[in-house]
Amino acid sequence: MKTTKIKLTIIVFVLMSSFSFSQSFEGKLSIKGLTKSSTIKQKTPVELFKAFKDGVYSINFNFKSTNVESDGIILFDMKTTVKHNGKIISETSRKGWPWLPGDLFVPIEAFDAIPTLQKLTAHGLPTGIPFKNGSYEIIFQFVPSEGQKVKGSISPATFSFTVN
Numbered sequence: 001m002k003t004t005k006i007k008l009t010i011i012v013f014v015l016m017s018s019f020s021f022s023q024s025f026e027g028k029l030s031i032k033g034l035t036k037s038s039t040i041k042q043k044t045p046v047e048l049f050k051a052f053k054d055g056v057y058s059i060n061f062n063f064k065s066t067n068v069e070s071d072g073i074i075l076f077d078m079k080t081t082v083k084h085n086g087k088i089i090s091e092t093s094r095k096g097w098p099w100l101p102g103d104l105f106v107p108i109e110a111f112d113a114i115p116t117l118q119k120l121t122a123h124g125l126p127t128g129i130p131f132k133n134g135s136y137e138i139i140f141q142f143v144p145s146e147g148q149k150v151k152g153s154i155s156p157a158t159f160s161f162t163v164n
Helices: 002-019 045-053 113-122
Strands: 023-032 058-066 074-084 087-099 102-106 134-144 157-163
Touching: 023 134, 023 157, 045 113, 074 113, 087 113, 113 134
Parallel strands: none
Antiparallel strands: 023 058, 058 102, 074 087, 074 134, 134 157
């Protein structure tokens, strides 16, 4: 009898926790034109920025929502991690950006990679100073903002390159 009550309590708890989420989602973040480990032709952060603007590389995001409320809009925190020679040189987050379900283009300006690379390279101006030698890894993430009743996650998009 006691075991049955415990099992029933667990089942009710599991059902209640799954119903407490009003919206669930699934999706993917990807970088087109770059693989996880790539060689790039661009010699400066500004040239890399221009390559994204010209469509040589693009950041794509798609997701779909179920149990949709408020037209499926979910607020995401857009996180950027930049590493140089394996050491994290910057971790930033832009909080509360609304995104609609579907296939979406994400501009490079939505993340903080280019300003971080520019600061590491040239400490600001001028813009024509080449990347410092070494290996670079850039990680882009979409994480649901706090306070939303959503369930799901998006795998980060990562690319890396080496400058000699």
